[in-house]
Amino acid sequence: MEPTDKQESVFEGIAASPGIAHGQAFLLTHREITVPEYSISADKIDAEVDRLDNAIVKTRQQIQKIQNEIRGTIGEDEARIFDAHLLVLEDQALIGEAIRDMQTELSNIESSIWKIGHRYVEAFAQIDDEYLKERASDIRDVMRRLLSNLTGEQLQHLGEFVNNKVLVAHDVTPSDSASMDQANLLGIVTDAGSKTSHAVIVARSMNIPAVVGLGDITSKINQNAVILVDGYDGKVVVNPSEATLFRYGKLKDKKRSLEKRMIEYSKEASATRDGHPVKLMANIEKADEAERALELGADGIGLFRSEYLFMNTHKLPTEEEQFQAYRKAVEKMNGLSVTIRTLDLGGDKVFDSSEVSMYRESNPFLGYRAVRFCLDHENVFKAQLRAILRASAFGDVRIMYPMISGALELSQCNALLETTKNELRTEGIAFDEKIKTGAMIEIPSAAIAADTLVEGSDFFSIGTNDLIQYLIAVDRLNDRVAHLYEPTHPAVVRTLNMIVEAARKGKIGVSICGEVAGDPVMVPLLVGLGMECLSMSSTLLPNVKFVVQNMDMSEAKAIAKMALEETDGSVILEHLLDFYTSRMDQLY
Incomplete structure (x- = not known):
């Protein structure tokens, strides 16, 4: 039931980024690109492919720019998020299928990109795996940017319209993270998403409280409604009472005191x-x-x-x-x-x-x-x-x-x-x-032969970032297997011990x-x-x-x-x- 203006309602989701936020909601609803659909003649196919190639180049440049901005303002690990976006642009299965659809249907390239991209998004969204589901967001984000460059329709970003409010949206794309500003974005609440959502990773780095995976919260919150975001326990309180505000105020003070x-x-x-x-x-x-x-x-x-x-x-x-x-x-x-x-x-x-x-x-x-x-x-x-x-x-x-x-x-x-x-x-x-x-000991060969490196x-x-992923064959940036990245794996523990022992015998210092x-x-x-x-x-x-x-x-x-x-x-x-x-x- 949609809460009334006076009724306090509590919704539970996933605690994605710790912190407490309180303020008005900015309900972000429709941001899709308007995709034109029209027929083309066979002699226009090459021109359409050229348009797509140019749009891909422009999209790649935009993503790399965002990546560099994130790298400079937040950090390297957060910037690596956009490697997945660059890979989407190079996915010959997706791009190739869109071109084949355009050639078969003799439709403009935008409509084919939208159709095939939408199919991929839906397929990933249905997979019963948290890490794979998140790839739907990556594909959706890249497709929106690609369609923007094909149609000339300008993309809007969070920084343009969120002004000292709590963002409430179906999902927050990784590209949005580039325009996140701790100074005017109080918190994030989404229908979709998980702790591994790329935008959530950036939100955590910027200390912006976030609760995600609420299902249909966007249909239950009105524009400018007063809400409270509890990023510690994964709760969203709509129209919080004075007692609730008092209780969370004490909790916020306690957390700040601890910090x-x-x-x-x-x-x-x-x-x-x-x-x-x-x-x-x-x-x-x-x-x-x-x-x-x-x-x-x-x-x-x-x-x-x-x-x-x-x-x-x-x-x-x-x-x-x-x-x-x-x-x-x-x-x-x-x-x-x-x-x-x-x-x-x-x-x-x-x-x-x-x-x-x-x-x-x-x-x-x-x-x-x-x-x-x-x-x-x-x-x-x-x-x-x-x-x-x-x-x-x-x-x-x-x-x-x-x-x-x-x-x-x-x-x-x-x-x-x-x-x-x-x-x-x-x-x-x-x-x-x-x-x-x-x-630096970050390759298994160096770890195993650490005693031979002591003299020099x-x-x-x-x-450990590289050492662990090489030891247990898990690419921590690959969301399909990132959950297998295990710093407490016995092989990791024993390898660290072996390196320390080599350093101790060689009478040199060891750090991590x-x-x-x-x-x-x-x-x-x-x-x-x-x-x-x-x-x-x-x-x-x-x-x-x-x-x-x-x-x-x-x-x-x-x-x-x-x-x-x-x-x-x-x-x-x-x-x-x-x-x-x-x-x-x-x-x-």
């Missing part, structure tokens, strides 16, 4: 209750992010992703431009260490320039990337090494090589570094003669800079295995530090022992969740 207390904890030393130090560092992409990392209690920068100096330009950054960026980050950290990862282009990070050659590959994540690219372009690599070495004269800088597969690559990188050092000495340019270098390394840094490092649930396992340093997004530091400060090393070691003996990853995760809940209960 503030965690930030207060982050100002204290990062050590377990029994005094075992655990360094907590920040992952950054820009020098300006160093300041925020310090504010949230970072012990240094564990990962400076240097490739972002290359990503939003068609021209190679000069040695001087790189030096200034590295120096700025080093100086902002006030003597704390800054670990700069050398260029990790390739995979999903393609540099488009006439100055270097990067080709489209069928499997780019296993292809021409990172040190493979750098060792093949010594002029590019050397310019970066010179810039990093020059910056090391201004603070504690460390160099980290990504995607090392074995001792030969590591020795080649170190040899080029020595050559670069000699050049700087000859030129009389200052740098840290004792600068430390390390290998001052430290190891484990990149993948996503699991910022997961507070995983903290006791990682610390118990012997990780000396965890590096993560700055916003995650307070929560992780709270867990570190509220456990004993003996507890962490007991959890690690259990995990190494257990054969079921879900059991390991259950133990970790129980431990985390017990620590959070203390905070409450």
Whole structure:
């Protein structure tokens, strides 16, 4: 029953993004492109295909622009969402079927694209699998953009009409995420969607409360109705009473208080209750992010992703431009260490320039990337090494090589570094003669042969994002199998232990800079295995530090022992969740 103006109604959906929002609803109803339908003659078929090709090129450029905006404002993982959209444009089954329909029916290409695209959307929407259902949203979003470019009808985006309200819609497309603004979008409520919805992932990154999967909520909320969004428990309250508003106001204050207390904890030393130090560092992409990392209690920068100096330009950054960026980050950290990862282009990070050659590959994540690219372009690599070495004269800088597969690559990188050092000495340019270098362990071959990498390394840094997906053959960006991505898989736990043991025997440091490092649930396992340093997004530091400060090393070691003996990853995760809940209960 549709709620009256005075009646409070509660609807339950999926808690997709935590937080509480209260305000007027903006009901988003019809945004479909008007698709013309008319007959064409056979001699117009080639012209229609040309129109489609041009529209595909334009659509690809628009998606890549959105991807770069998301990468710059929110983060790399959120930007990868749009890889799926680019793949839709290259799907020869879908595009080819639309062209064949146009040729058979002698209809304009827009009508064929709409018909075939709609068929694919409906097919995916009917699949009884949460991850596959979400692909319907991807296809719908790409088709709308493609049809917009074919018809010339302008697309509207959230930023154009949501003004300090709660968005209520059937679904929110990933493209909409580019125009999301935390300043004027209070919350999100949708009929469809799940926790893995692409727009929801972005909403979580921007701290916008969201409840999705409500079925038909759009038919039960009037335009400008007053609603309350509970992103913690997945509830939407329409026309909330004074008592409900009071109760949620207290809850919101409590949550804010907890967040503030965690930030207060982050100002204290990062050590377990029994005094075992655990360094907590920040992952950054820009020098300006160093300041925020310090504010949230970072012990240094564990990962400076240097490739972002290359990503939003068609021209190679000069040695001087790189030096200034590295120096700025080093100086902002006030003597704390800054670990700069050398260029990790390739995979999903393609540099488009006439100055270097990067080709489209069928499997780019296993292809021409990172040190493979750098060792093949010594002029590019050397310019970066010179810039990093020059910056090391201004603070504690460390160099980290990504995607090392074995001792030969590591020795080649170190040899080029020595050559670069000699050049700087000859030129009389200052740098840290004792600068430390390390290998990223993110390929199974490097993990298995970690003992052979000790001699050429001052430290190891484990990149779990790639390591886990390579170990258990799960592409975490492929929604069909992403649910199989399991950081607590026994193979992962034992591999991490093996790397730590190799580092310990070689008397070098070991840290972890993948996503699991910022997961507070995983903290006791990682610390118990012997990780000396965890590096993560700055916003995650307070929560992780709270867990570190509220456990004993003996507890962490007991959890690690259990995990190494257990054969079921879900059991390991259950133990970790129980431990985390017990620590959070203390905070409450």
